[in-house]
Every structure is written in structure tokens, then in C-alpha cells.
Amino acid sequence: MSVPKPEYPRPDFDRSERWLTLNGDWGFEPEGGEPTTIVVPFAWETAASGVRRTWLERAVYRRSVTVPPAWDGRRVILSFGAVHHVARVLLGGVVVGVHTGGYTSFEFDVTELVTPGEPVELVVEVDAPADKREIPHGKQRSIPRDDYDGVSFTPTSGIWQSVWLEARGRSYVESAAIRGDSLTGFAVSGRVVGDAPAGAAVVVTVDGRETTIAADADGRFDGTVTVDAPRLWSPADPHLYAIEFRVGDGEAADRVVATAGLRSIEVRGEQLFLNGRRLYLRGVLDQGYWPDSGLTAPDDASLVRDLDLAEELGFNLVRKHLKFEEPRWLHAADRMGMLVWAEPACPSRFTPDAASAFEEQLPELVRRDGNHPSIVVWGLYNEEWGLDWDIPGSQERAEAAVHAYDTMRALDDSRPIVENSGWAHVRSDLVDWHYYDEDPAAWASNVAALASGEKESFEVKLGPDFVVDKSFYGSADFPRTGVPILNSEFGAGFTSLERAWHVRWQTQEIRRHDRFAGYVYTELTDVEHEMAGLLDADRRRKDWGGLNPADSNAETVLVVDIVPQRAGADIPIPTSPLGVDVRVSHHGDAPVDGILHAAWSAAGSPLPAADEAPDARADVSAAPFAVTEPVTVTVPPPPGAARLHLWLEADGRCVARTFVDAAVIERPNRRGARQG
Template identity: 65%
Template sequence: MTLTRPETAATPPETDAAPPPRPEYPRPDRDRSERWVNLNGRWDFEADGHEGPITVPFAWESEASGVHRTWLERGVYRRTVTAPADWAGSRVVLSFGAVHHRAVVRVDGALVGEHVGGYESFEFDVTEALTPGVSAELEVSVTAPADKRAIPHGKQRSIPRDDYDGVSFTPTSGIWQTVWLEARGRTYARSVALRGDSLTGIDIAVDLAGDAPEGAEVTATVLGTGETAALTADGSGHATGRIELAEPLLWSPERPHLYRVEVRTGDDRVVAATGLRHFETRGEELHLNGERIYLRGVLDQGYWPDTGLTAPDAASLLRELELARGLGYNLVRKHLKFEEPLWLHEADRTGMLVWAEPAAPSRFSPEAAAAFEAQLPAMVERDGNHPSIVIWGLYNEEWGLDWDIPGSAARAEAAVHAYERLRELDDTRPIVENSGWSHVRTDLVDWHYYEPKLAVWKDFVARLAAGERDDFPVRLAPDFVVDKSLYGSAEVPRSGIPIVNSEYGEGFTSLERAWHLRWETQELRRHDRYAGYVYTEFADVEHEAAGLLDTWRRPKDWGGARPADVNADTVLVLDLVPLAAGADIEPPTGPLALDVHVSHHGRDSVSGAVHAAWLPAGTPVGVPVPKPEVSSGPVTAEPFRLSSAATITVPPPSGPARLLLWLADESGRVLARSFLDAAEVEPPNRRGARPGEFEDAPAPGHAWQPIAFDDS
């Protein structure tokens, strides 16, 4: 069932003849699909005031689960399970993709384990409790507090309400990712870590479990080439080694080459995947495999209608990456959620960069900070092999730190400690300790800024790039505005670290949002100091209508804008402050002179001329382009350096019209496109308004919007 339109989005009730929901093997990146049993489907479920069936792996709040109840704090799942008889002699492992928040697991009444943490994958060796060929009752008791303030919960709504409740959504409680059984060898690889950061070989670390991990021999073989490394486990069952590659092939978005590594220990076999790639900061630049790269990202919260944090099916989940790429993005910031390994593997396979980050609590305490950090080992162990993940995020906008890093040494130390803990776990990726502002220990200085007035946006972006200011007002609630700085500590250098805008976007309607996308992104591209951006956001979620796509992942009305043009390697930058959505300029009564620059982020320079032609108002912008009315002289754009201005002067149109602008090389190939809408601007009707009522009103969006600042 692919999510394509509302009437097909809900998961149908399972029948005896129907396959279970989410039937695919959930770990293609760590493949044991030769011997596994999917436990999704109908389970028995009991909760306060409810008893009946539930469909796993959908949260009990979701319509797809069949329960559709919010604020249940406890639930008990039961079903009969049978491991195949031919698994006799193997070890049997019970795996959970994710359960929110505390899970206690029993087989035939005997406790086999418990786990705390709503986003992490976990597993229990149930060999002694589950006999192959013999049925047993599996019971999972789940506690999911309504008061989530002290536990990592991301965008899930809490009672009492979080400070950021206005941008929170329906909770996702209980089992919300696939549950399955696997057969493994008597001594088996519990985890396999692969790193290709050297670009010449694959570093391997294997942790063994089972009968005899101490001193066990491990063989790692690259499938397809046969290159092999022999490893021997130490006294704790930990084995390390390296496979040198004679002809290494690097992983990049253009050529996402993956290596599949077979790891064998006795009768155990698992195939893990990784790529050779090195992502680093060099001064204020980002480099992938030694070449400068610019991040063109989109924020994706990973919520779905009717199924919450769980994708309704694999096809819909994987299509997300195709859609993001079609919008022109080369990176997805997966917001406050460990996304499924299936999605991460598809990002690896197709070459999409990923900014990954855990969920956060909402109120600070030592216990909440400890719970936040407790996720990090599981995050790195499960997802660290993915070459697509190029940035680790930690806290977001001081959520879980009470918006008060600058005023609290304890809160600042919590962010620093989280950074240092993650750096201990993985030293191969840049880390952002507190996305948005108030940085105290970070490899990227990122900033979140929402500004409805484009003239103010243009001015702020320029001043920030020039280092003239580093603070900005942020509206955290309707009656709560604070001044935030990029820096929460004097120890963070004011230069020499890459600067990335990781949240921006504005507008009430889809037309306004597309208009802001065009013009705000243009101003970011104007300044070569920036290393990238992340637009907010990919798709709508519940009441939040900030997406380029609606909640069903359908395109909205963008008013002629083409996100793929806005986010291309090569774009046009116009020296103009537009007036309004649908009316960038008033229809000129005389010749219109316009300066146009080229921003280019390819490997080689580009050259051509800027052309322009008037089209009837609302004409779609695309290829083929019309015959130009006017053309500029030659213009050349060097990589990552804004070109000098090319001036064009166009005659006036006869009335409202759309001015198409494009850059084409000598062969006529179109390299970049933009447009201007010329139309009358209708002054807004504010009759009867209170004085000042509309001046500082927040616009709907991902977060409370900042008011404009005035330096006069």
C-alpha cells in the first residue's frame, strides 16, 4: 500500500489471507533475512478501558492500529509465536524496531528482558525461553507516560504541555516499528560496525554474543571482490580488523557505491553494508571526499496521517527520498527521530545525505539529560554504518535545556557533555550540540531564523555573513520573545567554523511559502560564507502546514515556483527586494533594468548569458524556454563564488506578466531559471484593527516566528 491519496492511506484490517503490515525485512543494512519471522499483524491488547485486537507495528493512538486511543499510559500486547522447527540448534533472537517508552517482555510468563527508550531498536536472546517448533505466548507490557517532559519524546505531545506544544503532534505510544524473530549461530555477531572514513579500506569492529564469544574467530569478506580480513575476539568477545581494498570506490551522492561485507563466526552469518566516504569541516567549508560541498537540505519530521511516526508501508517510506531529490535537495534533516534502517539504507543506496538526530526531553533535570544521552550508544551502534549520515545532531533549540544555555552553567554543561559523549562514540562525523542558537561545543554553527519581511531577512542574512551581528529575536510563544545569539559561550570561535542555516521558511498560504522559499533561499545563496541550508519543511504534519508537500505527500500550489530550480547546483540571484507573493514588482511603465548574479556549486566553472522574455501572467516556468527578448553579455561563475552582476534591460510589458530569466551556455543548454511576477499590489485591508495589532503577529509555521528587528 503506497501512500498516494487519502482514501488509500489507512492500513486495512488484517485478515487470515492478508500478509502482515510492513512485511519487508526491516534491516537490509544488517541482513539476516535468510532466517527470520515477521511478528507484525494482529495481537491481543489490553489497556485501561480497552480490550481487543491491535495491529502491530502501529501505535495505539493511530487509526491504523485499530485502537485509536490517545493518553493511554499502559498497554499489554499478547500473541502466540512459533519459531520454525528447523531453527533447532540455533540461537533465537527477538528484535524490536522501536517501542515507546518502557517495554517489559515475557515468553510464557518468564521475563526475557526490559528496555527503556522510545526510539531505539533493541533485542533479546530468547533461546532458553522459546523452543523451535513449539508455540509460546509472547507478552509485551508497555508504559508510555502522558507526562513526557523528562523523557526523550521529540515532537510527541505531552500532558502537562511542553513549552513547544504548539509545534507538537499526536503521541506515538507502544510498539511502533516491526517486531521479528531471527535465527543466529550459537556464537553470533551481536553488532557489526563498519567505517570507510579512510577512503582506502573498511575498518571493522564486531561484538560477539552467544555460547563462546571469547577468542572466537571471525571472517569478514567483501562480497563481489572477495577481499577478506581474519579477526580474533578478545576476552570480552570484541574483535577488530581492517579490509584493505585494492581498488577502492568512493561513496558520494553522484556515485553512491555501497560495499556489502559478509561477517561469519562459526555457523553465524550476517551481511552488513557501508560506503567509503569522508565528511569533514575545513575552516568554514564542508568537504566530502576532499571536495567542497554545499548542503541543500529539507527538514523532515517523519510523521504520517493515520500511522503517526510509523510509515504505512515500505514503498511510501522509500518514496520520501525520491520526492526530496525531485525538489532539488541533496540532504534530509530527519528531525528528532531515529528513522527506520530501511529508509537510511535507501538513502545510502540512492546517494541522499542525512542529518540525523535523537528525540529530546522538554524540561531540564540531571535525570532528563542522562535519559537523553542514554540514546546515543544505540543510535551510533544501529546507524553509524550508514555513509549517508554526514552530520549528527543532538539537542534542538535548547529543548530539554529550558531555552537557557546562556543563563545556566548546568544546562550548558549538559550540551557539552552530550557532544563529548557522542564524539567518544563516533569520531567520523561533525556534531551539532544544540541546533539553532546558543552554541557551546559544536563542529557547525547552525541557526534557525523565521522572518516574514523579506527586506529584513535580506539585511539580516547579509549582516550575519559579514560577521556584523550574531543575534536575532525569536518568538517562543505569542507573548514571549527572546534575543538569541549563535553563541552561548565565548569559547566558540566567531569564525573558522562552517555556518549553516538549518531552519527557515515563511508564509501563511502555500503560494506565500513558495514565494518565501524562492527569495529567502536566493539570499542565502548570495553569500559564499554559508555552507548550506535546510528548508522547513518537507511535508505538512497535522495542524502544521509549512510543508512543500501536503500531509499525503502531494505537491501544493507553488505559484509557478519550481523547488528544483530554487535548490539547483546553479541558480540566479537577483538584485531585488520583491513586494509580495504573486507581485514581485509592479508592472513597469518603462524599461526595467535588472542586475543578475550566478551562484554555482558544481566542480567546474560555468559560463553563458542571462536571457529574459515576458510571458503571460501565470505561464508555467520550464523547458523549452521561449526566444529571448534581451540577453546579457557573457557571465562566468566559479565554483562557490558569486559571479559579478550581469545587467539586462527589458522593455515594459503591456500589463500584468511574468518575466522569465534563464542562464544558458553557448550551446543553448539551460543552466538556471528564475522569474519575476509583475502585478498590482493590493494594499491590505486593516479597517477596524487595533493599533499595532498586525505588526508583530506570528505567522503559522514550524515554530513561533521572530518579530522584525529595527536597528534605528
């Protein structure tokens, strides 16, 4: 049987010259059950693990490990991608260490406990409490239930990311932070550990240029390396630099190759800038779940494919929701130029211990993932989860959100931070909001009022009989202007056809307002009972009713001045010439000058062929980041139900398109409804 997920887990901090995967079959002893085997690295609740046990709280993993003889004389490191929730690790019966935190990576230096060429037993004792309310668990279901059970999923317990051994030098670079915000070179800092860290010479090589930085008495080093002819990282040109760190000489030297990019992300007033150029975020929320393997991707191809799917759907950012995703996914995002909003898992109840456990994740998040140029936003709490939905009513909870922000800012000052995604901001670099509404007219009017500042709050349905008003702001002191505002969750519709219909109309209403700095559609794929994805749980496309979501998420989109009525019947069938007002929202660097075309086609039909004459056309000129005034195109009435295609041609190609469906608008069937 082949080893699952055999790839080196850290291509962004590469020591793959000498490593050994420990994925595969392990002995497994569930508390109160018969010993069996489990497939690592899949959670014991999943089919992929071969165990499929839910609400098991304790288990022991065992396997034999043999360090390759060729590693003799080097330090040996045992690494874990993630284990939920407490892991006690023993090697040859000796306790190596204990780690708490179900999403954070960790490692142990086991050099003194192994003899190259000789087998030794590795044991991992795992405690995964069913009551997760006061520990960071994201969308894992808890018993007792928490307030978020309706949007929670099968738990992920035990070893759920890769386990591996690697050989390093006798003195080695344990970690390195690399920041390319200057756009001319890299600020590097880190720590040497091992036999002789004090005063160690760390040789940093970029593009053939060597810079030597001396470590201090504690093994810490800090310096800068310049780059000739800097090439910036961006979605259009995701250039990565390989940065080698070397300690020592010859065969015994420690060598690790990190990747990073020259990239800056800034907040200027109410706008975002990437490398000094205006940035608009067109994002999608991704929870990183798979039907048979839970939070763990079944294989590397599946992990990376989700990024390709997001790009195909027109998005330039993925908000990875309440989960530290595998470094291989982040490395793939770096390579393809996909922007990332990264965030940790939250607890679901507020206590001082829960807030402390939440913040304990943050140093590891920054240490492991901070070098990725693709990450442009750090998220922290989500919708006051772990703050009892009560920042406005609780000074203590508000202070917890502020403290989390300040903690993250001290760890990384290079990216915008959102302290409480979606609601009630008290200290944040972005004002983001989560708003769901099934009524197109209410959606349009409320989005307009939120954009203008006329409204600061919106309805949130927290349960069948529990509707509250949530605000952008959790404090009277938070500035009402001068901070970027963006949506970070929206979407509506019961059927896949309705959801696609709302994609078309809801996204255009966000794009109508230049004040917003972006949006995040919810979501990429279905997850268990949550059927909100553009794709189903197996990553198959749904019935989009003729919509290509990439058209709604493009750099240039058409905004139609219509309030639609029903999916499949945006407007009644016109019986006289129809004038349609259309605006253009364009987020490119240069203006777009083109011709807007309008043409009727059969109901549900694709865009007319290029050689077909349109029914109407109009000249359009769109400046970057400024929605145009409306242009009117007038078309004759169709003979019956039909689809009005609207598309913008510039430089001989179609740069934007949408459509309006004209059909009989039937009254809802309410026969037999209870009266009174």
C-alpha cells in the same frame, strides 16, 4: 489480511536468510478497558493500529509465537525496532528483559525459552507516560503541556516499529562498526557473543577478499580490510560495499551481511568536504509523520517515497527531525545517495535525570546507524529543548550540552556533531541557526549581517507575547570564525502560494553569501496543524504559483538583486525599460560558462519555449562556490501584468532559472480596523 510492513527491517545488517516477522494482529489489553486486538507495528493512538486511543498510559500486548523447526540448534533472537516508552517482555511467563527508551532498538536472546516447532506466548507490557517532559519524546505532545506544545503532535505510544525473530549461529556477531573514512578500505570492530566468543575467528569478506580477525577474551574484535580499486560513495555515485561477517563453519555458521561506503566528511575551516571535495548542503527538514499512522510509515513504499520526493524538489540532504528513522529508510538513502542529518528525540525539561536519559540514546543511535554513509551530520539537542531555552543563562545547562557533544564524539569521531541545533552553541563542529521572518527586506538584511559577522543574534518568536533574541553563540569562548555556518531551519508564509514565494526569495538570499555552508528548508510535508510543508500531509504538491522548488534548490541558482513586495507582485509594472541585476551561485566542481536570458511572458506563465527569442541576454561565467558579480539585463516594459523569466543556458541546456512577477501592488485592505 496481509501482514503490515512485511519487509526485513535491517537490510543494512542482513540476516534475512532466517527470520520471521511478528507484525500483524496482537491481543491488546488497555489499562482500564476491554481486551481487543491491535495491528503491530502501529502506535495505539493511530487509526492504522485499529485502537486509536490517546493518553492511554499502560497496555499489554499478547500473541503466540512458534519458532520454525528448521531453526533447531541455532540461537533465536527477539528484536524490536522501537517501543515507546518502557517495554517489559515476557516469553512463556518468564521475564526476558526490560527496555527503556521510546526510540531505540533492542533485542533479547531467547534461545533457552523456546522450543522449535512449539508455540509459546509472547507478552509485552508497555508503560507510556502522558507526562513526557523529562523523557526523550521529540514532538510528541505531553500532559501536563510542555513549552513546545504549539509545535507538538499526537503522541506515539506502544510498539511502533517492527517486531521480529531471527536465527543466528551458536556464536554470532552481535554488532559491527564499519567506517570507510580512509577511502581505501574499512576499519571494522564489533563483538561476538554466544557459546564461545573468546578467541573466535571472525572472517570478513569484501569483494571476494577474506580477512580473518581474532576476537579477544571478551569476544571483541578490531581490524581493517582493504579494497582493490576503491570506489567512493557520494550522491553522484552512491556505491555500497557488501561486507560479510562469518563466525564458524558449515551449516551452523553465523553469517551477517552489512553494507557501508567509502566516504569521508570533514570540516576544514568554514567549509565542508565530502571525499575531499567541497560540499554545500541543500537540505529539507522531514518529521516523518503520516496522517493515519503517525511516526510509523504506513508501508515501505511510503517510507522510501519521501526520499524520492525530497530529491525531486532539488534537495541533497534530509534532516530527519527528532526521530530515529527506520533502518530501511536510511538504507534507501544510502542506495540513492541522499545525505542525512540524523538526530535523536529531546526531552522538554531540564533535570539531571532528563539529560542522562537523553544521552542514554546515543550509544544505540551510533551502534545501529553509524555504518550508513548517507549520515553526514549528527544532531543532538534542538533549540535548547530539554535545556529550558537557557544555555546562555545557565552554566549547568551549557555543561549538559557540552557533555552530550563529548559523549557523542567519543562514540563516533567520523562526522560533524551539532550539540544544540539552531541557537547558542557552546561546543559544536557546525554553527547552525534557525531563523523565521515574514518580511523579505528584513530577511535579506539580517541574513547579510549574519553572514558578515556584523550580527550574531536574531529574533525568535517563542509565543504570541514572547519574543527573544537568540545568538549563534552561547559562550564568549566559542570562536567567531573558522567554523562552518549554515541555516538549518527557515521558511515563511501563511498560504501555500506565500510559502513558495518565500522559498524563491529567502533561499536566494542564503545563496547570495558564500560564507554559508548550506541550509535546511522547513519543511517537506505538513504535519497535523503545522502547515509549513512544500507538500501536504498526504504528499500532494501545493499551489507553488508557478515555482518549481527544484529551481531554488539546484546546484546552480540565479540570485536577483530585488527586494520583492508581495506574492504574485514582486515589483510594480514598469513603465520604462527595466534593468535587472542577476548573480549566479554555483556549487558544481567545474565552472559554468553560459548565456543569461530574460523574457517577458504572460502573468503566471511557464518558461518560454526554446525557439522564442528572449528580450535580453548576457554572457555569464560562474566559478564554483563563488557568487558572481551582478550581470545586468535590460528589458522593455511589458504591456501590463507579466512574468519576467530569467534562465541560464550552458552547454545547450538550462542550468538555472527563476522569475520576477510584475503586477499592481495593492495596499492591504484595512477598512474597519480599530483606531488607537
